[in-house]
Amino acid sequence: MAGLHLEAISKTFGTQTAVERMDLSFGDGELTALLGPSGCGKTTLLRMIAGLETPSTGRIMLGDTDVTAQPAHKRKFGMVFQNFALFPHLNVRENVGYALTIAGVSKSEAGTRADRLLDLVQLTGFADRRIGQLSGGQRQRVAIARALAQEPDIFLLDEPMSALDAKLREEMQVELRLLQQRLGITTIVVTHDQREAMTMADQIVVMSKGRLEQVAPPDQIYNAPANSFVAEFIGKANFLRGTVRDAGVVIGDSYLPISPPPRFINGSPVQVVCRPEQITLTDAGPLMGEVVFVRDLGASREIHLTTPIGTLVAELAATMAPTTLKKGDRVGVHLPVAALHLFPDGAAPDQTAMAAE
Ligand code: ATP
Numbered sequence: 001m002a003g004l005h006l007e008a009i010s011k012t013f014g015t016q017t018a019v020e021r022m023d024l025s026f027g028d029g030e031l032t033a034l035l036g037p038s039g040c041g042k043t044t045l046l047r048m049i050a051g052l053e054t055p056s057t058g059r060i061m062l063g064d065t066d067v068t069a070q071p072a073h074k075r076k077f078g079m080v081f082q083n084f085a086l087f088p089h090l091n092v093r094e095n096v097g098y099a100l101t102i103a104g105v106s107k108s109e110a111g112t113r114a115d116r117l118l119d120l121v122q123l124t125g126f127a128d129r130r131i132g133q134l135s136g137g138q139r140q141r142v143a144i145a146r147a148l149a150q151e152p153d154i155f156l157l158d159e160p161m162s163a164l165d166a167k168l169r170e171e172m173q174v175e176l177r178l179l180q181q182r183l184g185i186t187t188i189v190v191t192h193d194q195r196e197a198m199t200m201a202d203q204i205v206v207m208s209k210g211r212l213e214q215v216a217p218p219d220q221i222y223n224a225p226a227n228s229f230v231a232e233f234i235g236k237a238n239f240l241r242g243t244v245r246d247a248g249v250v251i252g253d254s255y256l257p258i259s260p261p262p263r264f265i266n267g268s269p270v271q272v273v274c275r276p277e278q279i280t281l282t283d284a285g286p287l288m289g290e291v292v293f294v295r296d297l298g299a300s301r302e303i304h305l306t307t308p309i310g311t312l313v314a315e316l317a318a319t320m321a322p323t324t325l326k327k328g329d330r331v332g333v334h335l336p337v338a339a340l341h342l343f344p345d346g347a348a349p350d351q352t353a354m355a356a357e
Contacts, residue, residue: 002063003028004049004154004186009058011044018044020210021057026154026203029184031177033197036207037233042190043158045207049188050156051075062153078152082159084143086131092118093127096145103150110149117145120179137168144176148183155180155187161196173199194234198222206230222275228343231273238279240272240310241345249342251309254287259337269345276302278339279314281321285332294325301325307333 004026011019019041026032034042047053049060051072060068067075086095096117097110105113118127121141131139140160147155160176161169177200180187191197197204198218206213206221206229213233214226225231228239242251247261249272256272264270281303289305289312301321303314312333325331 002153002186003030004188005061006049007059007061009045009048009060010056011041011048011053012056017210019048022212024205024212024215026186026188028186030202031180031187031189031200032203032205033201034188034190034205034207035194035197035233036192036213038192039209040207041210042192042207046156046158046188046190049154050077050079075154076150076152077154077156078147078150079155080140080143080147080157080160082162084140084160086139086142086146088131090131091127092123092129092131092134092142095131095142096149098146099149113149114145117148120148120182121145122175136164137172140164140172141175144179148185152185155185157187158190159192160189161191161193169193169196170199176200198234206233208233225273225341228271228273231341231343236276236313236315238274238276238310238312240274242270242272242309244268244270244342249340254309256309256335256340257337258340258342262342264342264344271343271345273341273343274312274335274339276313276315278336279312280334280336281314281316281325282332282334285334287333287335288330289333291325291327291329291331293327305331305333 006022006024008021008023009019010017010021034045036042044053048055051070055068059066087098090098093111093114097114100110100113101107115127118124121144123138123141126138134142161172164172173196189200201218203215204218204221205215208229214221214230221230221234225234231237240251242249244262244264244266246266248255248257249262249270251272287307287309289307291303292306293304295302300315300317303316303321303325305312305314
């Protein structure tokens with residue numbers, strides 16, 4: 001197996017650029033999630049990798065081999081797409097072994113290999129069933145086993161869980177990740193679901209409008225977002241507007257120190273971003289806030305506050321949030337300096353908007 005490298009890959013459809021000149025590497029045996037809002041170019045990028053779309057510019061390298069001009073069927077890439085179609089007239093074993101028999105493998109050998117793959121995706125005992133006798137999650141596993149039958153070099157999945165309900169989707173994410181790790185297969189998953197990307201990926205590629213916004217492991221994407229788009233797209237965030245002064249930022253009449261000190265010159269307008277769970281509440285503090293809304297989320301409690309620097313949302317573990325906290329209470333609000341991210345103030349979201357998860 002080998003890693004995959006994209007060199008200056010782009011795709012235009014007429015006058016529209018779906019993917020803008022990208023350099024990207026997918027590490028050997030790693031799982032990468034392509035994440036971004038609808039229309040950002042995820043599927044186009046995956047289709048180019050699969051050989052189903054011809055790049056307008058650039059090269060696709062599998063290890064040292066240039067596969068850019070190779071048609072899809074010549075690339076040993078396994079694929080599971082959004083609306084994966086299984087053959088209803090074949091049983092589960094035949095569906096999984098189908099590509100092998102087409103490739104000239106004997107029926108009995110294909111059957112044996114299919115049974116081994118069915119064990120792998122936890123469908124032992126289902127081999128003789130018809131597709132119509134399976135649940136959505138079981139069909140999904142058949143599609144995965146089928147894609148893996150030819151021992152692909154690269155495994156490509158486009159929104160593979162989108163047809164499953166929320167609980168099953170979460171189970172399948174863990175299952176797929178464990179399977180991928182066991183096989184050590186270089187895998188690329190397209191998703192618009194940030195939880196799915198965070199759950200499964202070694203590397204997340206955040207895209208918007210055909211461009212790369214950030215390429216990094218999940219914890220870095222969450223804790224050190226490269227820009228306000230990433231901060232807003234991944235997880236929840238409080239957005240404030242301020243002006244850089246010395247080793248901190250002025251927001252309204254308040255001054256917040258920043259660590260490490262801002263990279264911007266004095267007077268620069270900036271967006272200040274802070275994750276709700278990094279805010280703590282105290283009895284008193286230099287920054288006071290008034291509780292305007294408390295939302296009980298079971299494991300945590302979301303507290304909406306008005307403060308002199310703007311509206312803030314804090315999320316405290318249920319065990320840490322006083323159960324007596326209610327609308328109208330005044331509390332100290334502590335924003336840890338290390339938890340504040342500063343970005344140049346460009347096309348910003350609303351001044352104090354809480355980005356939806
Ligand atoms: P979604 O999450 O909705 O599937 P996506 O991020 O996968 O979106 P793409 O399907 O790659 O996005 O589309 C990127 C852009 O390219 C979109 O604006 C889309 O309309 C355009 N596009 C994709 N395929 C074609 C095509 N065959 N012809 C013209 N435009 C296309």
